Amino acid sequence: xxSKCPNHEHKWRKFWRRAFQIGLVIFFILLLxxxxxxxxxxxxxxxxVLQDATVYAFNVSTYPPNLxxxxxxxxILAHNPNDNIAIYYDWLDVYATYHDQQITxxxxxxxxxxxxxEDDVWSPFIYGNSIPIAPYNAVLLSQDEGSGTVTVxxxxxxxxxxxxxxVTTGTYHIFVRCPAFISFGRESTGVSTGNNAVKYQxxxxxxxxx
Numbered sequence: 552x553x554s555k556c557p558n559h560e561h562k563w564r565k566f567w568r569r570a571f572q573i574g575l576v577i578f579f580i581l582l583l584x585x586x587x588x589x590x591x592x593x594x595x596x597x598x599x600v601l602q603d604a605t606v607y608a609f610n611v612s613t614y615p616p617n618l619x620x621x622x623x624x625x626x627i628l629a630h631n632p633n634d635n636i637a638i639y640y641d642w643l644d645v646y647a648t649y650h651d652q653q654i655t656x657x658x659x660x661x662x663x664x665x666x667x668x669e670d671d672v673w674s675p676f677i678y679g680n681s682i683p684i685a686p687y688n689a690v691l692l693s694q695d696e697g698s699g700t701v702t703v704x705x706x707x708x709x710x711x712x713x714x715x716x717x718v719t720t721g722t723y724h725i726f727v728r729c730p731a732f733i734s735f736g737r738e739s740t741g742v743s744t745g746n747n748a749v750k751y752q753x754x755x756x757x758x759x760x761x
Contacts, residue, residue, distance in 0.1 A: 594633055594636045594713050595632045595633055596725075596759050596760075596761040597629050597630060597631055597632070597638060597665070597711075597725075597759060597761075598629070598630045598632060598756075598757075598759065599627060599628065599629050599630075599707070599727045599729065599756075599757040599759055600627070600628045600630075600729075600754060600755065600756055600757065601625060601626075601627055601705055601729035601730075601731060601753050601754075601755040601757055602626040602627065602628055602672075602752075602753065602754055603625070603626045603750055603751060603752050603753055603754075604623055604624070604625045604626075604703075604705070604731045604733065604750070604751050604753060605623065605624040605625075605744060605748050605749065605750040605751070606621075606622070606623055606733060606741070606748065606749050606750075606751070607622040607623070607624070607746070607747070607748045608620055608621055608622040608678075608747075609621045609622075609701070609733070611684065611689070611692055611693075611696075615686070615689075616683055617683070617684040617686070617689035617692075618681040618682065618683060618684065619649075619654055619679065619681075619682045619684050619692075620679065620680050620681055620682070621647065621654055621655060621678065621679050621682075622676065622677075622678040623647060623655070623676070623677050623678070623703075623705075624674060624675070624676050624677075625645070625674065625675065625677065625705050625731070626672065626673070626674045627645070627672070627673050627674075627675075627705070627707070627729070628670055628671070628672050629665065629670070629671045629672075629673075630668075630669075630670050631665040631666070631667065631668060631669050631670075632668070633667055633668070634667055634668065635667060635715070636667065636713050636714065636715055637664065637665060637666050637667060637669075637713070637714040638664070638665040638711055638712070638713060638714070639662070639663075639664055639665075639711060639712040639713075639714060639719065640660070640662060640663040640664075640665065640671075640709060640710075640711050640725075641662055641709070641710040641711060641712065641722065642659060642660070642661075642662060642709050642710055643659070643660040643663075643673075643707050643708070643709035643725075644657040644658070644659050644660075644707065644708045644709055645657065645658050645659075645660060645673075645675045645677055645705065645706070645707050646658070646677055646705075646706055646708075647677055647679075647703050647704065647705055647706070647731075648703070648704045648706055649684075649688060649691075649692065649701075649702075649703055649704070650688050650691060652684065652685055652688055653679075653682075654679050654682050654684070654703070655677040655678055655679035655682070656677065656678065656679055657677075657708075658675040658676060658677045660673050660675060660709075677705075696735060699734055699735055699739075700732055700733065700734045700735070701732075701733045701734075701735065702730055702731070702732055702733070703730075703731045703733060704728055704729065704730055704731070705728075705729040705730075705731050705757075706726070706727065706728050706729070707725070707726070707727035707728075707729075707757075708725075708726055708727075709724075709725050710722045710723065710724060710725065711723050711725050711761070723761050724761070725759065725760070725761050726759075726760045727757050727758070727759050727760075728757060728758045729755055729756075729757035729758075730755060731751070731753055731755065732751075732753070732755075733751060734751070740752075
């Protein structure tokens, strides 16, 4: 009949307890190093520029209920200004609003990796068919069209992560707003591209919140 030595079991429990404590200390040291490195490098938020917008349709019904049908293709440049920090864009949704009312569906930009000092350019289509316009926005839209210029906001809503060396941070929310000034009538600054489409060169800087 065999029996285990109490001292032997005690030594093994002590060994694994000590190993766990050492591993925990090493983990916290590595985490602290990463956090300090991240703080010292101080990542700068990406910069976005709305380069152009091509308008294929922008029609609103003249009688209530006011319905807006619009189709745009926008070209957006995103620049990573950091020297030592890369950016993972997990997903980005692009859509248009008029006076804070969403007038198109969201178009998703696929996941993208932006290395140090790297530029990314996307040209998504965004559109909305027979979107009901709030009565006060219908009045403003009529006034803007009468003056020859309609301001539409191209917005981007998404998630990103920072990468420092081999370490990737948790997820951060990013929100981008790019005003697009669309002119109509004789004073239009757009260039016809055929099929009733008009392209506007904008090169408009966007506000970015992370």
